[in-house]
Amino acid sequence: MTFLTIDAISKSYGPTPALDTIDMRIEAGGRTAIVGPSGSGKTTLLRIIAGFETPDSGALVLDGRALAGNGALVPAHKRGIGIVSQDGALFPHLTVADNIGFGLAKKAADRNQRIAELMEMVELDGIMAARRPHQLSGGQQQRVALARALALKPRLMLLDEPFSALDTGLRDTMRRTVARVLRAAGATAILVTHDQAEALSFADQVAVLRQGRLVQFGPPRALYGKPRDRETATFLGEAILLDADIVPGRAECILGSLAVEPGSKTGQATIMLRPEQIRLTTAVAGSEPDGPCGRIDDVEFGGGDCTVLVRIDRTDRAMPDFLSIKCVGFEIPGPGDLVRISVHGPAHVLAD
Ligand SMILES: Nc1ncnc2c1ncn2[C@@H]1O[C@H](COP(=O)(O)OP(=O)(O)OP(=O)(O)O)[C@@H](O)[C@H]1O
Numbered sequence: 001m002t003f004l005t006i007d008a009i010s011k012s013y014g015p016t017p018a019l020d021t022i023d024m025r026i027e028a029g030g031r032t033a034i035v036g037p038s039g040s041g042k043t044t045l046l047r048i049i050a051g052f053e054t055p056d057s058g059a060l061v062l063d064g065r066a067l068a069g070n071g072a073l074v075p076a077h078k079r080g081i082g083i084v085s086q087d088g089a090l091f092p093h094l095t096v097a098d099n100i101g102f103g104l105a106k107k108a109a110d111r112n113q114r115i116a117e118l119m120e121m122v123e124l125d126g127i128m129a130a131r132r133p134h135q136l137s138g139g140q141q142q143r144v145a146l147a148r149a150l151a152l153k154p155r156l157m158l159l160d161e162p163f164s165a166l167d168t169g170l171r172d173t174m175r176r177t178v179a180r181v182l183r184a185a186g187a188t189a190i191l192v193t194h195d196q197a198e199a200l201s202f203a204d205q206v207a208v209l210r211q212g213r214l215v216q217f218g219p220p221r222a223l224y225g226k227p228r229d230r231e232t233a234t235f236l237g238e239a240i241l242l243d244a245d246i247v248p249g250r251a252e253c254i255l256g257s258l259a260v261e262p263g264s265k266t267g268q269a270t271i272m273l274r275p276e277q278i279r280l281t282t283a284v285a286g287s288e289p290d291g292p293c294g295r296i297d298d299v300e301f302g303g304g305d306c307t308v309l310v311r312i313d314r315t316d317r318a319m320p321d322f323l324s325i326k327c328v329g330f331e332i333p334g335p336g337d338l339v340r341i342s343v344h345g346p347a348h349v350l351a352d
Pocket of ligand 1: 038040042045
């Protein structure tokens, strides 16, 4: 069931639109990530949903209630929306317990019990209740911010780059904790991030914004495997982009004749392969391998994740092609080795 409807929302601060006719439908209980490069409009969209900005046109409906547009404009504090920001925005003079209980009635009989439950939910040790924010680590501060937002039982939780100030290991742990806590609370969440890996792993729906426009919206797997254009393909992860001649069901390219998804457009086009679709196997010395092959030009060792540069000589061109391919550390051939290149799964034909 649609919980949040974003209907043709536009917003300009000057001649250039920050948001241009954005349409999105967000399901109840879902986790949506909004990604895009800097300046693409992510924060503006979040601020409009929160009620900190007014759209120039379009409408916003939350659970059947008009929040903005069509004559409505519900103020931020009456929207029932929780927000966790990048820095947590905790009250520095209040203890952890008072930060978490800030929105709860002071005299409520179960106030302390509720605070204790929320601390447990976000995995904060009870002994921290009396501490002040400056006595906590970055990750602990974000947990307090999350607990404070959850205390009000918001119908919608907005997460504005909440993990960006944390280092990599803690970021991953916090992302999993937050996803689990939101699921347990049954809250619908929208995460804004410029980190595509974070978006793909956190969300069940990802919206890609570029220059104020919604380029693509869908499940992470669909976007990663079938990006709409080159920019989205490379934004969402490592991509191998090749020129190809498409005939029904197949792409003729430098790697030979590859399968493409049924229904792909035909003619000259760019195809995309993800690095994990490609396997390199060392060819036996003296025997020319059948199928596409190349010579290892360079190997960048990265432990579990190595990058191999493969040189492919072409009879039809003076210059060779180079493909950069990710390999698992223990499988990598050495520089100068002849390798056979095999492709698993269909290539994706890009629309542009
Ligand atoms: N208050 C404002 N006044 C004028 N222009 C603004 C204002 N807020 C945002 N903009 C402009 O609107 C566009 C979108 O900005 P927004 O902050 O939404 O992007 P973003 O995707 O969140 O970027 P970042 O990842 O850098 O935070 C940008 O061109 C920005 O300069």
